Amino acid sequence: MRNNLSPLRTVQIIRYVTPLREGGSLPAIVEADDEFFYVIKFRGAGQGVKALIAELICGEIARTLGFRVPEIVFAELDVAFGRSEPDEEIQDLLRASEGLNLGLHYLSGAxxxxxxxxxxxxxxxxxxxxxxxxxxxxxxxxxxxxxxxxxxxxxxxxxxxxxxxxxxxxxxxxxxxxxxxxxxxxxxxxxxxxxxxxxxxxxxxxxxxxxxxxxxxxxxxxxxxxxxxxxxxxxxxxxxxxxxxxxxxxxxxxxxxxxxxxxx
Structure with a gap:
């Protein structure tokens, strides 16, 4: 259980690895500049930033209560990032998500x-x-x-x-x-x-x-x-x-x- 919260880390997205198409909001696995992989929830998808807010609040409440939750980070998406993406749907999503998004540490093999x-x-x-x-x-x-x-x-x-x-x-x-x-x-x-x-x-x-x-x-x-x-x-x-x-x-x-x- 935690009594004091630490600020969330901010990472820069450097590589789009693969979309996760299980849901309608097109989250994706990406690589960040800290050399870790994250599942990114994009601000330009589905329910927009409200889904990111819910992810952040609820994930940190769960962590505070002692549950195991992947580390949550802020993830910066550069303006030029989506220009080389060949999939038009993903390119549109990336363009709509420039700026601050939300990432969760990818639990490889889970x-x-x-x-x-x-x-x-x-x-x-x-x-x-x-x-x-x-x-x-x-x-x-x-x-x-x-x-x-x-x-x-x-x-x-x-x-x-x-x-x-x-x-x-x-x-x-x-x-x-x-x-x-x-x-x-x-x-x-x-x-x-x-x-x-x-x-x-x-x-x-x-x-x-x-x-x-x-x-x-x-x-x-x-x-x-x-x-x-x-x-x-x-x-x-x-x-x-x-x-x-x-x-x-x-x-x-x-x-x-x-x-x-x-x-x-």
Whole structure:
């Protein structure tokens, strides 16, 4: 568990290696100037910078809670980078993504988590279910677990679809106290029998100050919105949403427990 956050590193993308076409946002494996490989989430794809914001906030919350999450970095994409790309779709994506993007350290050789192969103990299952209720993560189902096994350890990846309230244009205060109905499809819900104790433990870790530290990592240039609200107002919206949701966590915990009872 971390009490103090370090600034994220910034790397320069020097080589586009291969697209990852599993999703609609065309993430890609690239090489950076530190000689490491990263999975890059591009600002010019799909849901734009909101997916990057969700990836950053949720990944750092998960890391703070003690989960294994690939290192997250800011990834600079030079203006001239996409000019030699022969694929027009990828070239358009690269041109739309010039500037600051988000990267996750590439876990070479990792395999997709399969609940039929790997058994997760009730405590860890409860921890992951609680996290996904908090961040409203719809992508941890049997069809798409967004978990990897790397060096015999479980890693959490791909949180870009979480915090979906920021796509809907709905009142954040109302959304922050709603139960998380999609939890019924969570791949680990049947084993999440320790939600009450995890709720108490995680609430004690995720203080308002810690949430504010995590939200402060969001680059100001990602926070401009269609309503032209000041960046800091948008930043505070994320902090208020998360802090309010944490303080009302009993709502989503009880909903998850009811959904679990319906399964077992």
């Amino acid at each position: 395999i997709t988590f399969d609940a039929l192969v790997t058994t997760v103990d009730p405590k860890l299952a409860s921890q992951i279910v609680w996290l996904d209720c908090l961040i409203t993560n719809v992508d941890r189902t049997a069809r798409n677990t967004n978990m990897l096994i790397w060096h015999k350890e479980l890693w959490l990846i791909d949180h870009g679809a979480a915090l979906y309230f920021h796509h809907a244009g709905q009142n954040w205060e109302e959304q922050s106290v709603r139960p998380f109905a999609p939890i019924k499809d969570h791949v680990l819900l049947p084993r999440a029998s320790e939600l009450d104790s995890i709720d108490a433990a995680f609430r004690s870790i995720l203080t308002p100050d810690l949430i504010n530290q995590i939200v402060s990592l969001i680059p100001a240039e990602w926070l401009t919105n269609e309503n032209n609200e000041p960046a800091e107002e948008t930043r505070q919206m994320y902090a208020h949403f998360l802090n309010n949701r944490i303080s009302h966590s009993s709502i989503f915990v009880q909903a998850a427990q009811h959904a679990r009872k319906a399964l077992i």
